[in-house]
Amino acid sequence: xxxxxxxxxxxxxxxxxxxxxxxxxxxxxxxxxxxxxxxxxxxxxxxxxxxxxxxxxxxxxxxxxxxxxxxxxxxxxxxxxxxxxxxxxxxxxxxxxxxxxxxxxxxxxxxxxxxxxxxxxxxxxxxxxxxxxxxxxxxxxxxxxxxxxxxxxxxxxxxxxxxxxxxxxxxxxxxxxxxxxxxxxxxxxxxxxxxxxxxx
Amino acid sequence: xxxxxxxxxxxxxxxxxxxxxxxxxxxxxxxxxxxxxxxxxxxxxxxxxxxxxxxxxxxxxxxxxxxxxxxxxxxxxxxxxxxxxxxxxxxxxxxxxxxxxxxxxxxxxxxxxxxxxxxxxxxxxxxxxxxxxxxxxxxxxxxxxxxxxxxxxxxxxxxxxxxxxxxxxxxxxxxxxxxxxxxxxxxxxxxxxxxxxxxxxxxxxxxxxxxxxxxxxxxxx
Numbered sequence: 001x002x003x004x005x006x007x008x009x010x011x012x013x014x015x016x017x018x019x020x021x022x023x024x025x026x027x028x029x030x031x032x033x034x035x036x037x038x039x040x041x042x043x044x045x046x047x048x049x050x051x052x053x054x055x056x057x058x059x060x061x062x063x064x065x066x067x068x069x070x071x072x073x074x075x076x077x078x079x080x081x082x083x084x085x086x087x088x089x090x091x092x093x094x095x096x097x098x099x100x101x102x103x104x105x106x107x108x109x110x111x112x113x114x115x116x117x118x119x120x121x122x123x124x125x126x127x128x129x130x131x132x133x134x135x136x137x138x139x140x141x142x143x144x145x146x147x148x149x150x151x152x153x154x155x156x157x158x159x160x161x162x163x164x165x166x167x168x169x170x171x172x173x174x175x176x177x178x179x180x181x182x183x184x185x186x187x188x189x190x191x192x193x194x195x196x197x198x199x200x
Numbered sequence: 201x202x203x204x205x206x207x208x209x210x211x212x213x214x215x216x217x218x219x220x221x222x223x224x225x226x227x228x229x230x231x232x233x234x235x236x237x238x239x240x241x242x243x244x245x246x247x248x249x250x251x252x253x254x255x256x257x258x259x260x261x262x263x264x265x266x267x268x269x270x271x272x273x274x275x276x277x278x279x280x281x282x283x284x285x286x287x288x289x290x291x292x293x294x295x296x297x298x299x300x301x302x303x304x305x306x307x308x309x310x311x312x313x314x315x316x317x318x319x320x321x322x323x324x325x326x327x328x329x330x331x332x333x334x335x336x337x338x339x340x341x342x343x344x345x346x347x348x349x350x351x352x353x354x355x356x357x358x359x360x361x362x363x364x365x366x367x368x369x370x371x372x373x374x375x376x377x378x379x380x381x382x383x384x385x386x387x388x389x390x391x392x393x394x395x396x397x398x399x400x401x402x403x404x405x406x407x408x409x410x411x412x413x414x415x416x417x418x419x420x421x
Contacts, residue, residue: 051285052420073287082278088217089210097210098279100203101286126217 009058036200050078077148087128211300251320252381291409306338
């Protein structure tokens with residue numbers, strides 16, 4: 001059973017102290033929503049957990065795995081503001097490459113993942129020709145193939161319509177029901193069952 | 201090793217679908233070299249003595265032009281973030297990207313160089329050595345350049361900064377490569393220059409992927 005423990009975490013960017021002494025614990029099956037005004041450090045916190053940013057004080061504990069170790073990177077899936085899609089590649093090509101970079105134990109049914117987010121007709125379409133909402137859907141279709149245990153979703157609902165938001169909420173619930181952990185930041189209302197919430 | 205092949209294939213595919221990214225530096229290479237006979241002198245003696253220097257300087261500048269795009273697009277799209285936090289080896293991924301960059305920037309220059317060498321009146325022996333120095337040293341240009349490109353990846357309009365960082369590191373390659381071609385035209389031994397270029401290639405292959413990975417992590421902070 002995986003467990004994520006954050007102890008007295010503080011983060012400073014330049015001369016600005018974004019947050020300090022942030023502590024919480026998440027066990028398998030739990031989902032946490034991080035809220036707060038713009039510039040409060042939500043994205044910085046997510047990037048710290050992903051291993052992209054450093055932090056001033058405190059610690060991040062995930063079993064025996066250290067941040068940026070191979071096991072840690074395998075178990076964590078990070079989806080930031082940027083969709084991580086190349087406009088010159090098709091939806092399928094993008095998805096295959098990003099999946100390859102992430103957790104290797106995929107079901108590898110990329111077409112099915114695109115179908116689940118309503119983009120089955122766009123498999124071979126170049127990403128550069130799609131709308132912002134469709135790009136977001138492709139990025140989030142990775143949630144249907146990854147086997148990472150901890151999901152870090154930064155503003156996953158931005159640019160999505162209500163139908164797509166419902167699909168992603170259901171997927172997050174399914175992931176947590178099967179023992180996963182999810183941390184998400186959003187300014188929007190979301191209806192995920194048993195969701196914890198903290199504010200920065 | 202799979203990630204190496206996949207990253208290189210992906211970069212080549214992307215470049216072929218957006219050909220201006222690698223054709224522009226190549227056009228710069230051909231046009232710049234073809235201007236020298238007009239500007240200096242069309243005489244064979246004058247041109248053949250300065251041709252190795254012209255070709256090598258323009259090669260460096262055109263590689264430098266293409267270096268900006270090495271990480272820039274992936275940084276803007278967010279793919280670079282995913283590469284940094286991937287469980288795969290970051291130096292291996294960056295080596296794959298640099299190899300794709302060499303195939304798109306260095307390899308076409310090697311193919312074009314005999315024709316441009318002939319246009320600048322380099323003799324047959326000199327052209328063979330020019331090709332040999334380009335084969336050994338253009339990978340070094342991409343590998344060393346990847347360190348600079350990873351350091352300035354988050355900075356807008358970083359072309360000048362990249363030149364200031366990288367050009368001084370290219371100077372030893374320039375000295376030994378041009379000296380090898382010039383001396384071969386006079387039938388002088390060039391073993392020393394070729395050994396030195398070979399040493400830089402091996403050193404670059406062993407060290408630069410790790411330095412690029414380190415620089416990239418610092419830039420992404």
